Amino acid sequence: xxxxxxxxxxxxxxxxxxxxxxxxxxxxxxxxxxxxxxxxxxxxxxxxxxxxxxxxxxxxxxxxxxxxxxxxxxxxxxxxxxxxxxxxxxxxxxxxxxxxxxxxxxxxxxxxxxxxxxxxxxxxxxxxxxxxxxxxxxxxxxxxxxxxxxxxxxxxxxxxxxxxxxxxxxxxxxxxxxxxxxxxxxxxxxxxxxxxxxxxxxxxxxxxxxxxxxxxxxxxxxxxxxxxxxxxxxxxxxxxxxxxxxxxxxxxxxxxxxxxxxxxxxxxxxxxxxxxxxxxxxxxxxxxxxxxxxxxxxxxxxxxxxxxxxxxxxxxxxxxxxxxxxxxxxxxxxxxxxxxxxxxxxxxxxxxxxxxxxxxxxx
Amino acid sequence: xxxxxxxxxxxxxxxxxxxxxxxxxxxxxxxxxxxxxxxxxxxxxxxxxxxxxxxxxxxxxxxxxxxxxxxxxxxxxxxxxxxxxxxxxxxxxxxxxxxxxxxxxxxxxxxxxxxxxxxxxxxxxxxxxxxxxxxxxxxxxxxxxxxxxxxxxxxxxxxxxxxxxxxxxxxxxxxxxxxxxxxxxxxxxxxxxxxxxxxxxxxxxxxxxxxxxxxxxxxxxxxxxxxxxxxxxxxxxxxxxxxxxxxxxxxxxxxxxxxxxxxxxxxxxxxxxxxxxxxxxxxxxxxxxxxxxxxxxxxxxxxxxxxxxxxxxxxxxxxxxxxxxxxxxxxxxxxxxxxxxxxxxxxxxxxxxxxxxxxxxxx
Numbered sequence: 098x099x100x101x102x103x104x105x106x107x108x109x110x111x112x113x114x115x116x117x118x119x120x121x122x123x124x125x126x127x128x129x130x131x132x133x134x135x136x137x138x139x140x141x142x143x144x145x146x147x148x149x150x151x152x153x154x155x156x157x158x159x160x161x162x163x164x165x166x167x168x169x170x171x172x173x174x175x176x177x178x179x180x181x182x183x184x185x186x187x188x189x190x191x192x193x194x195x196x197x198x199x200x201x202x203x204x205x206x207x208x209x210x211x212x213x214x215x216x217x218x219x220x221x222x223x224x225x226x227x228x229x230x231x232x233x234x235x236x237x238x239x240x241x242x243x244x245x246x247x248x249x250x251x252x253x254x255x256x257x258x259x260x261x262x263x264x265x266x267x268x269x270x271x272x273x274x275x276x277x278x279x280x281x282x283x284x285x286x287x288x289x290x291x292x293x294x295x296x297x298x299x300x301x302x303x304x305x306x307x308x309x310x311x312x313x314x315x316x317x318x319x320x321x322x323x324x325x326x327x328x329x330x331x332x333x334x335x336x337x338x339x340x341x342x343x344x345x346x347x348x349x350x351x352x353x354x355x356x357x358x359x360x361x362x363x364x365x366x367x368x369x370x371x372x373x374x375x376x377x378x379x380x381x382x383x384x385x386x387x388x389x390x391x392x393x394x395x396x397x398x399x400x401x402x403x404x405x406x407x408x409x410x411x412x413x414x415x416x417x418x419x420x421x422x423x424x425x426x427x428x429x430x431x432x433x434x435x436x437x438x439x440x441x442x443x444x445x446x447x448x449x450x451x452x453x454x455x456x457x458x459x460x
Numbered sequence: 461x462x463x464x465x466x467x468x469x470x471x472x473x474x475x476x477x478x479x480x481x482x483x484x485x486x487x488x489x490x491x492x493x494x495x496x497x498x499x500x501x502x503x504x505x506x507x508x509x510x511x512x513x514x515x516x517x518x519x520x521x522x523x524x525x526x527x528x529x530x531x532x533x534x535x536x537x538x539x540x541x542x543x544x545x546x547x548x549x550x551x552x553x554x555x556x557x558x559x560x561x562x563x564x565x566x567x568x569x570x571x572x573x574x575x576x577x578x579x580x581x582x583x584x585x586x587x588x589x590x591x592x593x594x595x596x597x598x599x600x601x602x603x604x605x606x607x608x609x610x611x612x613x614x615x616x617x618x619x620x621x622x623x624x625x626x627x628x629x630x631x632x633x634x635x636x637x638x639x640x641x642x643x644x645x646x647x648x649x650x651x652x653x654x655x656x657x658x659x660x661x662x663x664x665x666x667x668x669x670x671x672x673x674x675x676x677x678x679x680x681x682x683x684x685x686x687x688x689x690x691x692x693x694x695x696x697x698x699x700x701x702x703x704x705x706x707x708x709x710x711x712x713x714x715x716x717x718x719x720x721x722x723x724x725x726x727x728x729x730x731x732x733x734x735x736x737x738x739x740x741x742x743x744x745x746x747x748x749x750x751x752x753x754x755x756x757x758x759x760x761x762x763x764x765x766x767x768x769x770x771x772x773x774x775x776x777x778x779x780x781x782x783x784x785x786x787x788x789x790x791x792x793x794x795x796x797x798x799x800x801x802x803x804x805x806x807x808x809x810x811x812x813x814x815x816x817x818x819x820x821x822x823x
Contacts, residue, residue, distance in 0.1 A: 189552075257631050259639070260623040268620050275642035276622070279635050 100150065101306075102142040103211055103221070105134040110312030111305065115207030116407040117315075117329060118308055118424075120396045122379035123203010123230035124162055125409055130204075132176070136212035143211050144220040146196065148302050151222055151293035155195035158186055158290045159226065160213040161206045163234075163251065163273065164283030165355045165378070178252035179213045179285040185250040185260060186287045198296065199225035200237060200289070202304050204409060206230065209285075224300035226289065228427030229396050232354060232378040234273055235266035236439045238429045239289045242299040249273060249288035253280040282350070301427045315405050325405025326420050335424035336457045338383055338390055339372040340365050340402065343417045354378055355410050359399070364418060372421060374399075376410055381444050383421060390460070391423035392441040394430035395453040398422055423453045463513065464669075465505040466574055466584070468497040473675030474668065478570030479770040480678075480692060481671055481787075483759045485742035486566010486593035487525055488772060493567075495539070499575035506574050507583040509559065511665050514585055514656035518558035521549055521653045522589065523576040524569045526597075526614065526636065527646030528718045528741070541615035542576050542648040548613040548623060549650045561659065562588035563600060563652070565667050567772060569593065572648075587663035589652065591790035592759050595717060595741040597636055598629035599802045601792045602652045605662040612636060612651035616643035645713070664790045678768050688768025689783050698787035699820045701746055701753055702735040703728050703765065706780045717741055718773050722762070727781060735784060737762075739773055744807050746784060753823075754786035755804040757793035758816040761785055786816045 103111075111133075112126035137143060151157060160179055187193055196219050199210045207225070214221040226237035234246050246269040249261045259276045263269045269288070277284045291299070314332050318325040330337060341361030348357040356377050363370040372390075374383045380397040383390050391397050399408040399419040408419060429435050431452060441448040466474075474496075475489035500506060514520060523542055550556055559582050562573045570588070577584040589600035597609050609632040612624045622639045626632045632651070640647045654662070677695050681688040693700060704724030711720040719740050726733040735753075738745045743760040746753050754760050762771040762782040771782060792798050794815060804811040 255631070256627040257635060258625040259635060260625075262621040262623075264619040268618070272620060272622060272639060272642050275638040276635060279638035 114308035114311030116204035119203030121410040124205020126204025129208035133208040133211040136215035140215040153294040161200040182250040198222040203230040225304040228301035234270040339421040396424035477671035477674030479567035482566030484773040487568020489567025492571035496571040496574040499578035503578040516657040524563040545613040561585040588667040591664035597633040757789040759787040
């Protein structure tokens, strides 16, 4: 329980930590950080409140950015469109929200709600709907627990707005994706309006404070000349999967997604081995020499070998030296209902999910 | 001035006449007729009121179907989704509408508003936004006179709803088209909410009663064993352009449109000559032996040689014997502002528009 004030200083840590949890997606941390800092400087610090402190009958509306991160890099929101999307849901529902919340962890989608909270003068709930990033709207813990994603509102930087009401969260994904593509492959969104009671039942708790702690650990390790990657593995109860050089990135932006394959050739203790990672905005499956070593819903992140900086999908480049780590996902994703929505088979891989701890124990 | 009651009997005439004005688009008359008759039988006859009888400060909301007519044939609306779309605009605007109005002439889009009016218990204004059919949302007289197309609502037969607010009617077309495609290539729509004063300033007047008269003339000619095509030419102040057999139909349904080319080989007095007609839902340009003889915004319609029945784009078949007629468009389309939106150059043809009367005079 309790609350803290998020300051501009926290944004650096949040962006670093959330990008590690973003598993390649969730947006660019640099733009996300700048937007949040600007909003805090203009409107004052943001109250980060505990899930337990949200009154049961109050309304909470998540805020996020949707689209291909490759496009978001070049199409920076003007700042007012998220407030517009938030107000549109409030108007539609005929009631005011008491707080906003993050939909997913990621460099952009963890900081975007901070900026929104500052501008709206509302507290931000310390939680999210994934505990990581996922590419599609229905892939949220809120959805697993039966919360409708609509009314949902999308706005673009030009001033267009689309409000959706759908029969299922899969249809929301379909219609929202079409709208996002038509808006130029990125949009600001508000969706999954929930009561405080629903947030308590559904949200992945503490994601923001966890991401800030993670970012703090990275900065601390760097300052002490310790190995940031080791600290990240420790903080996330994760595993080093591979160390290698990026030798190929197959990339295509289709239907509003950044899809592709990353190929790495081993270096140091991994010399002579290869790794391939498939992604759809987020990293989905990692194979070493053809064998699956980690898969969704567990987290797969590429870190710069020296600095521990997470490499986002849009930042992948030939020649980067990266340590690939695997991290256990939030428990909701390991349930049958969770795996149905975000397991490897949903993404088209003929792979049974096994928790990363089990895969590593039998390695 | 004045009003009349539209009965189920009128629907047969309306469907016939409006399909002639639909220039290949505007939807299938059979389904449109059935839907309207069913609604009238269930909810009672519809009052068709004159434009002048709409109070200046009352709200009028057009109702229509959007998408590829080829798809509409197989995806029949369940009837309630148009009422839902209508109520959604009313709720959004916080006021009730006093009437509905047709957006375009066509077998479906002239009768759909009759069904909507019956179900809503509202009068239908005797006018439309085109005096014909056009493939895109911004191609309405309302738009030429500066009425925003949004708030616009799209609904599908599954129960999904999308509400749009845009910065321009071109953006409305873009976003609504994407939503329509995502909904399965057809949707029920409400858009261009207007005051009575705006309807008076912008609408193409009398389109429904004109279509009914036209349908009546066709039925009369058939009953008297006279030539229905001659009656249509007379009623529409139109011209016979060609008589031929359809020898080829190139057809592709792309981006929510039915596009293609119709090739005809001359018969009877046109023997030895050929005609090609390009269409995008509606017939756009007719060329005889390579020379343009008619183009948008004037109306180009294929009629069955014997019955005078208009052939819609989705009904085009090899071997049909058709008389192609050209008809002058509503005066709004011949203004510079009108031609900018629906002239041949907008559709990508390197052709200067000339009124069909002038083309025929110099033929």
